[in-house]
Amino acid sequence: MSEKNRILVVDNDQIILDSLCKFLNSEGLVATGVKSFEQAVSELNKTTYSLVITEMGLDDGDGFELLDLIKNNFPQTVVVIITAYGSIENAVKAIKRGAYDYLTKPLVDDELRITVARAIKQQSLMRENENLRGQLEQKYSLQNIISHDYKMARIFELIEAVADSKTTILMTGPSGTGKSMLARAIHYRSSRRNKPFVEVSCGAIPETLLESELFGHVKGSFTGAVVNKEGKFLAANGGTIFLDEISNASYGLQVKLLRVLQERQFEAVGSNKTITIDTRVILASNRDLKKDVENGRFREDLYYRINVVPINMPPLAERVGDVPLLAERFLKIYCSQHDRYKIAITNDALEYLERYNWPGNVRELENIIERAVLLSKTKYITQEDLPPVILHHQPPAEQAFNGSASLKDALVEPEKRLIRQALEANHWNRQKTASTLQINRTTLFKKMRQYGLYAEARKLGLL
Numbered sequence: 001m002s003e004k005n006r007i008l009v010v011d012n013d014q015i016i017l018d019s020l021c022k023f024l025n026s027e028g029l030v031a032t033g034v035k036s037f038e039q040a041v042s043e044l045n046k047t048t049y050s051l052v053i054t055e056m057g058l059d060d061g062d063g064f065e066l067l068d069l070i071k072n073n074f075p076q077t078v079v080v081i082i083t084a085y086g087s088i089e090n091a092v093k094a095i096k097r098g099a100y101d102y103l104t105k106p107l108v109d110d111e112l113r114i115t116v117a118r119a120i121k122q123q124s125l126m127r128e129n130e131n132l133r134g135q136l137e138q139k140y141s142l143q144n145i146i147s148h149d150y151k152m153a154r155i156f157e158l159i160e161a162v163a164d165s166k167t168t169i170l171m172t173g174p175s176g177t178g179k180s181m182l183a184r185a186i187h188y189r190s191s192r193r194n195k196p197f198v199e200v201s202c203g204a205i206p207e208t209l210l211e212s213e214l215f216g217h218v219k220g221s222f223t224g225a226v227v228n229k230e231g232k233f234l235a236a237n238g239g240t241i242f243l244d245e246i247s248n249a250s251y252g253l254q255v256k257l258l259r260v261l262q263e264r265q266f267e268a269v270g271s272n273k274t275i276t277i278d279t280r281v282i283l284a285s286n287r288d289l290k291k292d293v294e295n296g297r298f299r300e301d302l303y304y305r306i307n308v309v310p311i312n313m314p315p316l317a318e319r320v321g322d323v324p325l326l327a328e329r330f331l332k333i334y335c336s337q338h339d340r341y342k343i344a345i346t347n348d349a350l351e352y353l354e355r356y357n358w359p360g361n362v363r364e365l366e367n368i369i370e371r372a373v374l375l376s377k378t379k380y381i382t383q384e385d386l387p388p389v390i391l392h393h394q395p396p397a398e399q400a401f402n403g404s405a406s407l408k409d410a411l412v413e414p415e416k417r418l419i420r421q422a423l424e425a426n427h428w429n430r431q432k433t434a435s436t437l438q439i440n441r442t443t444l445f446k447k448m449r450q451y452g453l454y455a456e457a458r459k460l461g462l463l
Contacts, residue, residue: 005120006047010040010066011082016105020053029260033430037061042070050123051116056083056090064097071098078123080115082107106269123193145185146329149173149319150326150424150462155182155311162187162309168261170306171284173313176361179284180244182313187240192280195239198232206425211253214243221270231268232303233260233279240280245351246306247287247298254299257338261305281306314384316358320417321424323354330369331381340373345381352383356393416451419444423453 007029011017017033032047034040037060040052052070053186063081070077080092080182084105091102103111147153162169162417163186171179180199187197205213212222216231230446233241249257260266285308292298316323327345345353348456349434358364374386383391395417419437427433434444448454 005029006049007053007116008040008043008049010035010037010046010052010058012036012055012059018369020107021439023109024116025111029116029117035059037066040066044070044074044077049074051078051080051119053080053082053116056081056085058317067094067097067099074122076126078119078126117296145181146325147319147322148325148424149314149322150428151185152319152322156373157312158309158311159186159189162186164191166280167308168280168306169309169311170289171282171311171313172289173286174315175286176363177313177315177325178419179313180242181286182311183240183242183282186282187242187280190240190280192239196236197240197242199242199244200232201244203248206244207248207250207253210249211256214253215256215266215268217269218271219299221268224269229268229382233266234275236279237277238279240282240435243281243283245285247285247289247292251299254302258299258302258305261302272451316361320354321367321421323358324350326365327369328354330366331373334370334373338370338373340376341379342373342376342381343379345369345372346383348382349383349386352386352390352393356390391452412451415447416453417453418458419447420453421458423448430463 004364005028007024009017009020009024009031011020011033012035017035021033026165032043032049034043037058040054042319044052045047052066058060058066063083067079067081070079072098076098079098080101080103082103082105083090083116094102111376145152145156147156159182169183171182171185173179179203183199184197187193190322200214202210210293212225212229213233214231214233216229216234217225219225219228253356256266260277261281264278267274289298289303289307292302293303316326324345327350331342334340353365353368360367368387368390369381371387372381376382376385406435419433422436423430426436430441430448431443434441437444445454454463
C-alpha cells in the first residue's frame with residue numbers, strides 16, 4: 001500500500017481503536033492504532049501519514065494539542081477529530097485550528113468512509129500543490145538565472161542580502177532584461193515564498209482602471225462597478241507584489257502608492273474602510289525615473305521612497321559573455337517543451353548571436369532560440385536557422401569604410417570589447433587575463449587605463 005494511504009488512529013479506548021483500524025484496513029487502507037498523545041508523536045516522527053484520526057480527549061493530552069503539533073510539524077498530514085462529547089462550539093474550534101473534519105461517536109460507517117476518502121483526496125491535493133510550489137521555487141531560483149557577468153554577480157550578491165526583508169526594491173533597465181524573473185527569484189528566496197506572488201503590468205492597464213486593479217473597489221463606486229472587487233495589493237497580502245512599468249502610474253495614484261509604502265494601508269475605490277496589509281513591494285521601470293522627477297512626471301517623494309534598494313539590470317549587449325550560456329539554456333528548455341531533439345548550437349551560429357546588439361535583450365534571444373528549435377531541420381542549430389536581422393547585423397567596427405576613419409580608430413571598439421570579455425571571463429584577474437590575451441600585464445594595464453576599464457573596475461570594487 002502506498003504511503004499516501006497510511007492512516008494513524010489515536011484513541012485511548014482499545015475497543016474503539018481496534019474497531020476503527022479493522023474497518024479502515026478492510027477499506028484497503030493501512031491503519032495504525034495508538035492509545036496516547038506520546039505514542040502518536042512517536043509514530044509521526046517515524047512514519048509519514050496522510051491522515052490522523054484522533055479522539056478529542058486523551059489521557060496525556062487532547063486532540064487540539066495533537067492537531068496544533070501536526071499543523072506545525074507535519075503540514076502535509078490531514079487531521080480528523082472524533083469525540084463522544086460533540087458540540088457545535090468544539091466543531092467550529094477544530095475547523096478554525098486546521099482540522100479537516102469533526103465527527104461524533106458513535107461513528108457511522110458510511111459517514112466515516114466518505115470523510116476518510118475526502119480527507120485523503122485533500123492530502124493528495126496538498127502534496128501536489130507542494131510539488132508544484134517546489135517546481136516554481138526551482139524555476140525561479142537564483143541558480144536558474146545563469147550569468148558569468150560581473151555586473152550580474154553583484155546583483156546576485158545584493159539579492160542575497162535583501163531578499164528576506166521587507167525593504168522595497170526598485171529595478172531599472174531596458175525591457176527584456178529579466179526584471180520579472182528576478183522579482184520572482186527574490187520572492188522565492190524570502191520567507192514569503194509560500195504566500196502569493198502577484199505581478200501587475202502598470203503599462204498594460206488603462207490609467208482609469210489601474211487604481212481599481214491595485215486597490216479594489218466597492219459596488220457602485222463608478223460606472224461598471226457591479227460587484228465588489230478585491231485589489232492586487234490585498235491579493236498579495238503576506239506575499240509580494242511586483243509593479244512593472246511603475247512610471248505609467250498617474251500622479252494621483254502615486255500619492256496612494258506612497259501611503260501604502262509608508263503605512264501599509266489603503267482604501268478601496270469608493271470605500272471609507274481602511275485596509276491594512278503586509279505586502280512586500282518590488283517595482284520596475286524601463287524609464288529613467290530620476291529624469292521623470294526632474295520633468296515633473298513622477299513624484300519626488302515617491303521616487304526616494306521606492307529607491308531604497310536600486311537594482312540596475314544591464315542590457316544583454318553589455319553581457320556578451322552570457323549570450324552562449326543563455327542560448328544553450330533556452331535550447332534545452334524549448335527542445336523539452338516542443339519535444340524536439342537538438343544536440344547543440346554550432347560555433348558559427350553562436351558567433352552571429354554574440355555579434356548582435358540585442359535591442360530586445362534576453363527576451364529577444366529566448367524568442368530567437370525557440371524559433372530556431374521549431375524551424376531547424378537538423379540536429380544542430382546553425383546560422384541558417386537564425387532570422388535575417390541576426391545574420392545581416394554589422395557591429396560598428398565592421399561597417400563600410402566611409403573615407404575618414406583610420407584603422408587605429410576602427411579597432412578601438414573591438415579591442416575594448418575583447419579585453420572586457422577576457423576580464424569578465426577571468427573574474428577581472430589581470431594575470432590570467434593577460435595570459436589569455438597573450439600579452440604582458442603592463443600592456444594590459446595600459447589598455448585598461450586607455451579604455452576606462454581600470455577606473456570602472458576600481459569603482460565597482462573589482463580590483
